[in-house]
Amino acid sequence: MGQKENNHYSPIVANKAWCDETNHFLAYERNIHVGGVSSARKGKAQWGRVKNLYPKAVEEALDRELETKIGEIFGRLLTLGSLDAGQRRLWAQFLRSQFVRTPSFIRYEEFAREALSLSDRPACDRVGCEHCLDLHMVTGRDWMLLVAHEDDYFVRTDNPVYTTGFLEDPDSVLYYPLGPKVCFVACSMPQNWEPLAGAAVERAVPAYALDKGGALVLNFHFCRSSDRTLIIHPAHQGQISEAMFTEILGLYPQPPFDLHHLGMGDKEALMESLRRLMCEADGRNYSSFDASEMGPRYFPRRDDQ
Numbered sequence: 328m329g330q331k332e333n334n335h336y337s338p339i340v341a342n343k344a345w346c347d348e349t350n351h352f353l354a355y356e357r358n359i360h361v362g363g364v365s366s367a368r369k370g371k372a373q374w375g376r377v378k379n380l381y382p383k384a385v386e387e388a389l390d391r392e393l394e395t396k397i398g399e400i401f402g403r404l405l406t407l408g409s410l411d412a413g414q415r416r417l418w419a420q421f422l423r424s425q426f427v428r429t430p431s432f433i434r435y436e437e438f439a440r441e442a443l444s445l446s447d448r449p450a451c452d453r454v455g456c457e458h459c460l461d462l463h464m465v466t467g468r469d470w471m472l473l474v475a476h477e478d479d480y481f482v483r484t485d486n487p488v489y490t491t492g493f494l495e496d497p498d499s500v501l502y503y504p505l506g507p508k509v510c511f512v513a514c515s516m517p518q519n520w521e522p523l524a525g526a527a528v529e530r531a532v533p534a535y536a537l538d539k540g541g542a543l544v545l546n547f548h549f550c551r552s553s554d555r556t557l558i559i560h561p562a563h564q565g566q567i568s569e570a571m572f573t574e575i576l577g578l579y580p581q582p583p584f585d586l587h588h589l590g591m592g593d594k595e596a597l598m599e600s601l602r603r604l605m606c607e608a609d610g611r612n613y614s615s616f617d618a619s620e621m622g623p624r625y626f627p628r629r630d631d632q
Contacts, residue, residue: 337375
């Protein structure tokens with residue numbers, strides 16, 4: 328099957344919020360051959376792309392089914408608007424697609440496929456569909472927005488969806504920075520959570536202001552969970568960014584939780600299986616995954632305040 332020269336695993340519609348008035352942002356990237364991290368100004372279409380990451384048909388389906396439709400939802404979330412049931416499903420589909428179309432996820436997936444001699448491919452490869460049952464694991468969660476303190480900001484990495492655990496685990500949290508000042512969160516849920524109960528309801532997505540330094544704690548984990556690169560708004564370049572991004576960029580890439588599900592066995596054993604897979608695929612000795620600073624994170628309720 329023919330392929331495009333470049334696949335934008337991070338779509339332009341999602342990158343542009345980090346651009347300045349000249350449509351450029353600042354990209355940090357680790358050199359996998361000689362080591363070290365360098366930074367450079369790049370245009371909104373010059374980052375988040377890799378040659379021949381997936382087939383041309385997948386790239387075209389992503390553009391047709393998701394990226395031409397998702398701009399309005401970005402706008403509604405950034406202006407604290409409500410989303411109807413269809414928009415919630417589309418946003419969930421977009422998040423699920425963003426998680427499984429990154430270079431690191433595909434690297435781990437292909438390593439596992441080769442190890443298990445698998446040849447079949449999913450029908451909705453990288454795109455998903457509005458009828459996929461796993462969308463309920465996102466739409467059925469409480470959603471909120473975190474707003475960075477005026478002195479802080481959020482980064483965007485090449486693993487833009489930071490997930491603390493398996494999608495079907497109520498304790499898991501999904502983070503997705505929408506721009507330098509706003510981060511989307513699909514929250515942890517109670518242990519008796521029923522994903523279908525709140526999946527088809529129109530809801531506002533409330534926003535909560537973080538204290539000074541709160542966004543930087545999240546950025547530490549976002550940066551660490553990247554594969555090789557991240558972007559920031561040029562106005563946010565400074566000593567903190569230079570120190571953090573050069574030291575911890577890509578130290579522990581986002582685990583590919585979608586390669587397992589909790590129905591396959593004990594959660595700790597499945598986590599260990601993913602850790603071993605990552606170690607073998609990358610030739611590195613990763614420790615056990617620890618996202619305790621990132622979750623569980625529950626939706627603030629009146630009786631909690």
